[in-house]
Amino acid sequence: MGMFILLSWRQLFWALNLPELPVEILVNILALLDIPDLVRAGSVCSSWNAAYTSLRSLGMYRRPQTPCLLYTSESYGDNVACLYSLAEKRVYKLTLPEPPIRSRHLIGSTNGWLVTADDRSELHMINPITGEQIALPSVITIEQVEPIFDEAGAIQRYEFSQYYGEEEFSIPSFHALHELRDYLYVKAFVFTDSTSGSYTVVLIHNPIGQLSFAKAGDRSWTWLPPGADYEDCIYMDGILYAVTNIGGIDVFDLNGPTVSRKVIIDRTKDYIYEHMYLVQAPSGDLLQVWREQDRKIVAAEEDEDAPERDHDPSEIFMETRKIMLYKVDMDAKELVEMSSLHDLVLFLGLSQSHCLSAGECPQLKANHVYLTDDGLGFALRKQDCRDIGVFNLDNNNTEEVVSPQLLCSWPAPIWITPSLSNVSSGWNNICARS
Ligand SMILES: *[C@@H]1O[C@H](CO)[C@@H](O)[C@H](O)[C@H]1NC(C)=O
Ligand SMILES: *[C@@H]1O[C@H](CO)[C@@H](O)[C@H](O)[C@H]1NC(C)=O
Numbered sequence: 156m157g158m159f160i161l162l163s164w165r166q167l168f169w170a171l172n173l174p175e176l177p178v179e180i181l182v183n184i185l186a187l188l189d190i191p192d193l194v195r196a197g198s199v200c201s202s203w204n205a206a207y208t209s210l211r212s213l214g215m216y217r218r219p220q221t222p223c224l225l226y227t228s229e230s231y232g233d234n235v236a237c238l239y240s241l242a243e244k245r246v247y248k249l250t251l252p253e254p255p256i257r258s259r260h261l262i263g264s265t266n267g268w269l270v271t272a273d274d275r276s277e278l279h280m281i282n283p284i285t286g287e288q289i290a291l292p293s294v295i296t297i298e299q300v301e302p303i304f305d306e307a308g309a310i311q312r313y314e315f316s317q318y319y320g321e322e323e324f325s326i327p328s329f330h331a332l333h334e335l336r337d338y339l340y341v342k343a344f345v346f347t348d349s350t351s352g353s354y355t356v357v358l359i360h361n362p363i364g365q366l367s368f369a370k371a372g373d374r375s376w377t378w379l380p381p382g383a384d385y386e387d388c389i390y391m392d393g394i395l396y397a398v399t400n401i402g403g404i405d406v407f408d409l410n411g412p413t414v415s416r417k418v419i420i421d422r423t424k425d426y427i428y429e430h431m432y433l434v435q436a437p438s439g440d441l442l443q444v445w446r447e448q449d450r451k452i453v454a455a456e457e458d459e460d461a462p463e464r465d466h467d468p469s470e471i472f473m474e475t476r477k478i479m480l481y482k483v484d485m486d487a488k489e490l491v492e493m494s495s496l497h498d499l500v501l502f503l504g505l506s507q508s509h510c511l512s513a514g515e516c517p518q519l520k521a522n523h524v525y526l527t528d529d530g531l532g533f534a535l536r537k538q539d540c541r542d543i544g545v546f547n548l549d550n551n552n553t554e555e556v557v558s559p560q561l562l563c564s565w566p567a568p569i570w571i572t573p574s575l576s577n578v579s580s581g582w583n584n585i586c587a588r589s
Pocket of ligand 1: 477549550551
């Protein structure tokens with residue numbers, strides 16, 4: 156720890172004024188930095204850049220990363236994302252490639268990759284640290300989406316069918332190109348396969364929370380019927396686990412020749428109320444987390460005696476009231492209630508649900524849950540207030556992370572764990588669309 160404190164950013168600049176350090180020593184120093192600082196250090200001068208490049212190419216950089224809050228701000232350009240580092244308690248500005256980040260929906264974040272939906276409802280995955288961006292298969296290859304063309308042959312709007320594996324429960328709806336994303340997407344994940352170096356993107360999408368996935372190099376999304384009502388996913392040992400709104404857990408082997416669903420746990424409750432998350436603890440245990448939110452109205456100095464009025468959707472927001480923790484006993488197929496996270500810390504929201512040990516990231520608070528909105532709440536709707544904060548499981552109080560005045564409520568802020576990972580060039584070349 157002493158070494159880390161010595162290496163605050165200010166001291167790095169001070170170190171630069173010392174007689175030039177040998178590259179091997181620089182490499183060892185840089186290996187101790189968190190990624191945002193590492194990238195900055197790499198751009199300071201040529202010898203630091205050489206050290207940064209060799210650190211990456213030698214695969215020596217393995218420092219566990221503390222998640223950051225990624226958000227946008229009206230004070231900066233449309234292409235700038237702000238990264239608030241919980242470890243350093245400071246903000247880094249990142250300029251991202253087109254289309255402007257402020258025009259996109261953020262629908263997921265895993266392993267340093269964001270998944271975004273642009274104003275044609277098309278998806279990209281982007282690593283905001285390296286700036287690498289990959290266009291994902293077109294939205295019109297999602298099972299329930301069909302393009303409607305105008306006379307000139309351009310896509311004019313989308314037809315969105317309302318069926319899942321077992322039934323069609325409503326007539327199709329029609330949406331403008333930028334509007335479909337409001338209805339279609341729930342949450343997205345980028346799962347890496349360390350053995351092949353490849354990637355699989357998994358989507359939870361509507362109607363009623365179904366799954367589709369695309370692997371590196373695929374030109375279209377593959378639908379996974381008949382399951383539905385999914386709220387969260389996790390990838391463990393090459394297997395996809397998905398939790399439903401009643402706590403059921405289904406698994407899929409996405410690497411098999413045909414992908415079939417295996418129901419591991421049918422349900423853990425009889426009602427739909429809390430938002431459900433699936434998290435793997437550092438011990439390997441699988442946790443089910445239930446998050447209860449209250450619907451609130453932005454306080455507009457309303458007269459208590461005034462008659463109830465209809466509220467604009469932007470005035471409504473969600474506030475986390477209760478978080479319940481369970482360990483999943485896979486053999487008994489039941490939940491075991493946990494009264495505390497002890498040394499652990501959770502990250503929940505539109506990002507991949509994540510569990511860390513506070514011992515490894517001393518800036519984080521043990522037995523606390525770091526929250527943002529998710530797609531089941533109002534993250535994908537424009538609203539003025541957000542459910543972002545640090546929930547203390549000892550007293551059920553929520554503390555602020557970043558002052559709400561600093562961050563734009565749209566697109567909804569999201570947790571991201573910075574990563575320097577690059578995807579295979581094959582995926583890039585095959586999938587790139589102009
Ligand atoms: C916090 O919420 C949990 C779950 O509802 C409850 O069991 C616990 O008593 C609450 N703690 C306090 C201090 O209110
Ligand atoms: C990562 O990919 C980018 C281009 O997409 C490339 O410029 C860069 O050199 C790559 N970095 C590594 C370490 O492979």
